[in-house]
Amino acid sequence: MQQFEFPDISRILTPILERHGGDASRLLQVLLEVQDVCHFIPSEAIDLIAAHFGVPRVNVEGVVGFYSFLSTHSVGEYRLLFSGNITDQMLGKDELMQYLCNKLWVEPGKVSEDGLVSIGSTSCTGMCDQGPAALINGWPLTKLDHNRLDLIAELIRSRKPVADWPAMLFEVVDNIHRGDVLLGQPFEPGAAIRATLARGAKETLVEVDKSNLRGRGGAGFKTASKWSFCHATIAEEEGGVICDIDGHPERFIVCNADEGEPGTFKDRVLLNSYADLVFEGMTVGARVVGASKGFLYLRGEYRYLLQQLEAVLKCRREAGLLGETILGQMDFSFDIEIHLGAGAYICGEESALIESLEGKRGRPRNRPPFPVTYGYKGRPTVVDNVETFACAAKIAEKGGAWFAAIGTAQSTGTKLISVSGDVARPGIYEYPFGVTVSQILDDCGAEGRPYAVQVSGPSGTTISWKEFERKIAFEDLPTAGALMVFRRKRDLFQVAQNFADFFAHESCGFCTPCRVGTELQKKIMSKIASGYGTASDLEELKRLGHILKTMSHCGLGSSAANPVLDILEKFPDMVESKLKAFAFKPAFDLDGALATARTITGRDDDWAHL
Amino acid sequence: MSKTITIDGLAVPFQEGQTIMDAALASGVYIPHLCHNPEFKPHGSCKLCTVNVNGRNVASCTMPAVEGQQVLSDIAELNADRLALTQMLFVEGNHLCPACEKTGNCQLQAVAYYLGMMSPHYNHFYPQREADASHPDVMLDRNRCIYCELCVRASREVDGKNVFGLSGRGIKTLLVVNSASGLLGDTDLAVTDKAAHVCPTGAILIKRHGYAVPIGQRVFDHITIKDVQTGGGDE
Numbered sequence: 005m006q007q008f009e010f011p012d013i014s015r016i017l018t019p020i021l022e023r024h025g026g027d028a029s030r031l032l033q034v035l036l037e038v039q040d041v042c043h044f045i046p047s048e049a050i051d052l053i054a055a056h057f058g059v060p061r062v063n064v065e066g067v068v069g070f071y072s073f074l075s076t077h078s079v080g081e082y083r084l085l086f087s088g089n090i091t092d093q094m095l096g097k098d099e100l101m102q103y104l105c106n107k108l109w110v111e112p113g114k115v116s117e118d119g120l121v122s123i124g125s126t127s128c129t130g131m132c133d134q135g136p137a138a139l140i141n142g143w144p145l146t147k148l149d150h151n152r153l154d155l156i157a158e159l160i161r162s163r164k165p166v167a168d169w170p171a172m173l174f175e176v177v178d179n180i181h182r183g184d185v186l187l188g189q190p191f192e193p194g195a196a197i198r199a200t201l202a203r204g205a206k207e208t209l210v211e212v213d214k215s216n217l218r219g220r221g222g223a224g225f226k227t228a229s230k231w232s233f234c235h236a237t238i239a240e241e242e243g244g245v246i247c248d249i250d251g252h253p254e255r256f257i258v259c260n261a262d263e264g265e266p267g268t269f270k271d272r273v274l275l276n277s278y279a280d281l282v283f284e285g286m287t288v289g290a291r292v293v294g295a296s297k298g299f300l301y302l303r304g305e306y307r308y309l310l311q312q313l314e315a316v317l318k319c320r321r322e323a324g325l326l327g328e329t330i331l332g333q334m335d336f337s338f339d340i341e342i343h344l345g346a347g348a349y350i351c352g353e354e355s356a357l358i359e360s361l362e363g364k365r366g367r368p369r370n371r372p373p374f375p376v377t378y379g380y381k382g383r384p385t386v387v388d389n390v391e392t393f394a395c396a397a398k399i400a401e402k403g404g405a406w407f408a409a410i411g412t413a414q415s416t417g418t419k420l421i422s423v424s425g426d427v428a429r430p431g432i433y434e435y436p437f438g439v440t441v442s443q444i445l446d447d448c449g450a451e452g453r454p455y456a457v458q459v460s461g462p463s464g465t466t467i468s469w470k471e472f473e474r475k476i477a478f479e480d481l482p483t484a485g486a487l488m489v490f491r492r493k494r495d496l497f498q499v500a501q502n503f504a505d506f507f508a509h510e511s512c513g514f515c516t517p518c519r520v521g522t523e524l525q526k527k528i529m530s531k532i533a534s535g536y537g538t539a540s541d542l543e544e545l546k547r548l549g550h551i552l553k554t555m556s557h558c559g560l561g562s563s564a565a566n567p568v569l570d571i572l573e574k575f576p577d578m579v580e581s582k583l584k585a586f587a588f589k590p591a592f593d594l595d596g597a598l599a600t601a602r603t604i605t606g607r608d609d610d611w612a613h614l
Numbered sequence: 615m616s617k618t619i620t621i622d623g624l625a626v627p628f629q630e631g632q633t634i635m636d637a638a639l640a641s642g643v644y645i646p647h648l649c650h651n652p653e654f655k656p657h658g659s660c661k662l663c664t665v666n667v668n669g670r671n672v673a674s675c676t677m678p679a680v681e682g683q684q685v686l687s688d689i690a691e692l693n694a695d696r697l698a699l700t701q702m703l704f705v706e707g708n709h710l711c712p713a714c715e716k717t718g719n720c721q722l723q724a725v726a727y728y729l730g731m732m733s734p735h736y737n738h739f740y741p742q743r744e745a746d747a748s749h750p751d752v753m754l755d756r757n758r759c760i761y762c763e764l765c766v767r768a769s770r771e772v773d774g775k776n777v778f779g780l781s782g783r784g785i786k787t788l789l790v791v792n793s794a795s796g797l798l799g800d801t802d803l804a805v806t807d808k809a810a811h812v813c814p815t816g817a818i819l820i821k822r823h824g825y826a827v828p829i830g831q832r833v834f835d836h837i838t839i840k841d842v843q844t845g846g847g848d849e
Contacts, residue, residue, distance in 0.1 A: 048794075060779070061793070061794070062778065062781075062791065062792040063776070065781050065790055066779045066781045066790065069780075069782045069788065348783070365780070370656070370673070370676040508784060508785065509784065511785070512783060513783050513784040513785065513787035514659050515660070515661050516659070516699045516702055516760075517661055517702070520705070520706045520785065523739070524702070527737070550695075551699070554671050555661050555664050555699065557673075
């Protein structure tokens with residue numbers, strides 16, 4: 005293809021490949037670096053990388069094709085991706101993107117003719133409290149407005165390296181408005197590990213059990229059960245037990261920091277300012293299940309945190325809290341490696357995350373077996389959310405009873421809520437479980453009378469103003485942590501359409517119902533939005549929703565219809581007002597079909613229309 | 615001592631390690647499927663074989679059989695959903711049954727017959743997908759690919775070659791081949807490879823064999839896919 009541009013591809017690749025060694029699970033990490041240097045993955049690079057890792061070329065190509073941030077064609081020296089979440093859209097994302105496109109003479113989604121710049125959209129970048137946001141070559145830009153875009157256009161035109169751009173463009177703040185046991189209390193690094201060692205691993209598992217801690221990623225599986233399943237499983241191969249070099253059975257601890265659910269950004273804050281707490285929770289988990297190796301799977305959008313997270317890990321190694329013989333304990337070695345994602349929401353699903361960790365396409369596995377028995381490289385693996393590990397560290401330090409006393413019976417402890425949308429104070433709020441939605445709305449200064457709230461992102465629940473007394477808890481409204489607020493007059497159909505587009509874009513494509521169903525849903529929503537919808541389309545949406553929910557391979561597909569079904573049920577008037585007629589109407593627009601001809605001929609007079 | 619599960623009220627024996635699909639096929643019970651082929655490791659992507667086990671929907675080709683499972687399969691609701699999935703497979707690609715060399719021998723078409731599909735129901739996507747005629751003996755037409763990965767599995771597991779793979783994501787998923795040019799002719803695929811013969815649709819065709827068996831005398835012109843796959847049509 006563009007081979008003439010890269011005659012020295014092996015010179016570029018050699019240092020990258022040497023740095024990563026020969027383990028094919030590093031494949032995605034290598035590809036990210038190649039993308040960085042070349043602005044795409046040249047065909048020759050795929051050959052060389054495949055040869056280096058001893059895997060078929062087709063596997064490497066499959067990985068490149070799967071992840072949004074990798075590309076087989078050039079995406080420009082400067083690649084600007086606007087965050088496409090509904091909250092960014094409400095803050096003017098579409099208009100701002102067009103503004104920048106006009107300034108730089110480039111069409112959205114395309115590369116400028118000189119190959120300098122491309123401008124497009126990406127899924128939520130996790131900056132909803134300081135949007136509209138974007139990524140420039142992977143680095144987050146926040147609080148975009150015309151002034152900032154003028155400056156950015158100038159920086160791009162003068163070809164100034166992104167590393168030399170003014171720091172204020174990249175400023176990401178925590179916006180913590182309410183803290184409780186995680187965010188509001190000091191933590192001494194090492195305190196939880198010391199308590200664990202003093203108490204014993206088994207006894208610590210008893211404390212985690214007593215705390216009734218449930219996973220904070222949304223599904224709410226009991227953490228102690230997951231840990232004890234993993235501990236009980238001994239990986240067998242050819243009749244023998246797989247052990248590491250010290251004779252311990254091989255198990256893994258994985259921290260899921262692929263915070264891709266639109267509207268969620270609590271893990272970003274935990275990793276930015278409470279990384280010690282998170283890593284400590286992983287280390288406690290490692291002691292309990294007997295793991296010697298851990299991974300932090302960091303979403304590509306948060307790569308700006310990578311360097312400082314590595315620095316925290318280094319500090320912890322120096323303090324004897326990670327590495328060999330932790331705190332002098334001869335039989336306790338554990339270290340953490342950070343893997344970067346590359347723009348795939350599905351990798352937040354634990355088995356897809358493990359596939360991605362292994363350097364493959366992020367496709368959810370068939371279950372059973374579950375990761376606790378057959379996870380990373382076939383070994384027992386615990387995958388928990390960032391916040392779950394932070395809670396585990398606190399429990400190890402202060403005991404299970406202390407934690408269980410907070411929150412509700414089924415939902416103990418506190419929950420970090422990422423609040424965005426039509427509110428005066430977007431940001432992070434930590435509450436004991438059981439808090440009502442209306443309490444949160446009061447605290448964050450929801451403007452006027454909020455109309456609807458999206459709880460737990462697109463895959464969660466849309467609630468109307470009639471339901472604001474409902475409680476955030478597994479008993480009522482479970483949440484991974486997002487709360488998007490919509491004031492009266494917001495077009496909720498547009499909200500649901502944004503979410504439908506999101507799911508179609510993020511479906512991994514493995515199973516029929518999700519691959520085709522999300523796309524059909526997107527097309528029908530678009531048909532209604534453009535004024536061609538009829539009552540039969542609503543029936544079709546319900547029927548599709550049923551198939552997505554009951555036939556899909558994983559949680560993405562089974563929740564992809566939630567926002568659409570919720571607005572059909574809770575805001576029927578809003579949807580029906582969009583319909584053109586109740587009888588069937590085709591989506592085909594004869595006049596619209598002439599638009600291309602009008603563009604080509606430069607005509608827009610009456611005779612050019614039907 | 616054999617264990618049993620119940621499929622639609624019928625007691626079906628199974629051995630440890632078998633999936634629900636394995637047990638069903640061994641007992642002559644047909645569960646519609648496309649990505650499953652007993653010769654290969656189960657995949658679970660087409661979801662046509664979804665059954666209801668103790669109240670939950672699962673893919674029967676990947677779900678291990680467990681003593682006492684109550685399985686519902688041949689029921690109106692599931693068959694309606696299977697029909698919808700089959701229609702989805704038809705509209706996402708470009709299927710030209712009347713003109714396709716595979717007609718009458720095509721499993722996708724046969725499943726559609728079996729489920730009583732009378733129309734595509736959904737609007738066609740009309741995707742632009744490339745056909746590849748570069749190989750001297752084998753034709754690859756991505757228009758008819760349903761991403762069952764049987765060719766991927768066959769090439770990897772039987773031929774030891776890795777000729778095929780998937781790239782892209784979501785509705786943009788794409789069948790790719792193992793060559794820098796992206797052309798089938800530049801891979802080491804041989805016409806004798808298993809991978810060249812497992813395609814359940816007309817996406818991979820052997821050249822110069824067109825209409826060797828006349829239309830009207832082909833497999834599914836005479837017996838249903840149910841009878842073919844459970845051995846019921848031989849009597």
